[in-house]
Amino acid sequence: MASDPAVRVSVPTVWSEVCGAMLLHLLGPFQQIDEDARPQDDAHLHGDARPQEEARTHMVFYPFRHGAGFVPDEEILAALPEDVALRASVGIERVLVPGGWEEGWKEHFRPITVGRICVRPPWEEPPTGDLLDIVLTPGLAFGTGLHATTRGVLELLQREAPGGPVLDVGTGTGILAIAAGRLGFFPVRALDNDPQAAEVARENTLENGVEAQVKVLDVSQVPAEWVEGATILANLMLEPVLALIDRLAALDVDFRRLIVSGILMGEQEAIVEEAASRAELAVTERVHEAEWAGLVVVPAGR
Ligand SMILES: C[S@@+](CC[C@H](N)C(=O)[O-])C[C@H]1O[C@@H](n2cnc3c(N)ncnc32)[C@H](O)[C@@H]1O
Known part of the structure; x- marks a missing residue:
């Protein structure tokens, strides 16, 4: 089977989202493999000198496939944050991957439809009919694989007639802001308190043709x-979520509804429900999926 040159960049997992977002521009989309922290004994057996608690993430890029061609190690390093500890622990390897394997991971990213919203990776065809098309590149911040919690918001969001202003708190990839638009x-x-997430959300809203204001702000x-x-x-x-409820209570400004x-x-x-009640808010609807809860909260007495 033919082989394709790929680049494997390994970083401490705490850095993976930031590094992934930065390298995406240079090397194209990637596959992400998380490696749990190794117990000390195991690390010792393998002659591994890394600190025992460090979980690592491996990102496998296919720069030739995505038109970047050969990118030298120095250029990859230069694209990463200037953190000394990060730079000392980055691993860059050239790997030969069996042909077809890099296409195989795309199988995991099929279009996902929630109500009228269809979220698809760029290599899939746009949906037909009345579905609203959202294109996101997997491999970035939380929010691309459509977690149950994201689906919950998309479902609750579509239960009432759309319209009026929308605010996406903790926007990540911007998926909910795009869907609302x-x-x-x-x-x-x-808004998002993570500058990288805010940058990604800005790009994704723009690429999806949704006009949005995105700021780096904390929920408070x-x-x-x-x-x-x-x-x-x-x-x-x-x-x-509790900090947001506190903030809403302190602002004392009327809003339409809050989907948590x-x-x-x-x-x-129950904790959220109690906090809402103290803030004179009431839960009017909910969805449950797997172990997750999604709630619609409105000013009490409505
Ligand atoms: C679970 S992800 C949700 C991403 C996306 N909205 C979705 O539904 O897929 C939570 C996001 O909230 C952001 N976040 C966490 N704590 C925050 C805070 N205190 N203030 C603002 N954003 C926060 C994180 O950076 C992350 O992008």
């Missing part, structure tokens, strides 16, 4: 003018 919400605003800094009358999407973990996701069914769901 496609559905007819306007203006579209999004949500601007009042972005909240007013808005449908707020928040696929976050428990702590930032990324929290676990049961205990976390």
